[in-house]
Amino acid sequence: MTQNDVADDVQPSIDGWKVNGSLAMRRQIMDRTATVLSLVATGVALLALGSILFTLIIRGAGGLSLVTFIHSTASPGSNGGLANAIIGSVIQTAVSILIGAPLGMMCGIYLADYGSGWMASTTRFVSDMLLSAPSILIGLFIYQLLVVPTGHFSGLAGSVALAILALPIVVRTTEDMLRLVPISLREAGIGLGASKWRVILFICLRAARTGVMTGVLLAVARVAGETAPLLFTSLGNLDWSVSLNRPMASLPVTIYQYAGSAFDDWVQLAWTGALLVTLGVLLINILVRVGFGRKGA
Secondary structure, X not given: OOHHHHHHHHHHHHHHOOOOOHHHHHHHHHHXXXXXXXXXXXXXXXXXXXXXXXXXXXXXXXXXXXXXXXOOOOOOOOOOOOHXXXXXXXXXXXXXXXXXXXXXXXXHHHHHHHOOHHHHHHHHHHHHHHHOOOHHHHHHHHHXXXXXHHOOOOHHHHHHHHHHHXXXXXXXXXXXXHXXXXXXXXXXXXXXXOOHHHHHHHHHHHHOHHHHHHHHHHHHHHHHOOOHHHHOOOOOOOOOOOXXXXXXXXXXXXXXXXXOOOOHHHHHHHHHHHHHHHHHHHHHHHHHHHHHOOOOO
């Protein structure tokens, strides 16, 4: 075969890659089609989310008054508010993070710096399973573990259920952030004579604090709107109660109870409570994106 024959065979394939070639045209069409479909999907998602937020604002803003924030839940027509539910949600969420965040951070440190073999792989597998576990199953588990033996619902049981939901988020975030810390920082600390735990505590965690705090805030956003586990643990309370040993009100449970009511004032409070939960979660996510998103690990 002569050189001219080889050139003749290669020329058609080269022509296909030209700007006006058939292969280039097909690729441009597929690229533009995929781009249009992506934009359409994004628009549909934004439209759905925007419509939900718009509906919450329209239906819930009417109940935003001083009474809503200073009066406890009451019987229909009694000019009740959501003060006990708001405080109950804040208490249970705070206690759950105080329980789940340290445990999750220690577990994440173990997986990133100490874990190896079957123990680490099993821990990571269980953590990933908890991350996708239905929250109602967590509520039933804590119901059997804490509510049945004590004989009563309690805010502590609700906090423990929420802590289990927050735990895997903190575990995964802490592990991932610690793995991003350069090995040179660890070697420098060990080279200066620091023990391994001091290197992790004072060097690695400080370097990864932004990512770890992001995980904690995302865990707060995750558990703040949970309803199912609280139905089996803290149950709810129409009276003012800040004791963790008694049934405790919460916004998600109050919304669940009021939304299907036949009384207009309770339905209005349900919409207002849904708006408050949504705004709280939205504020946390904005804080994560703006406050920590531009910083590295």
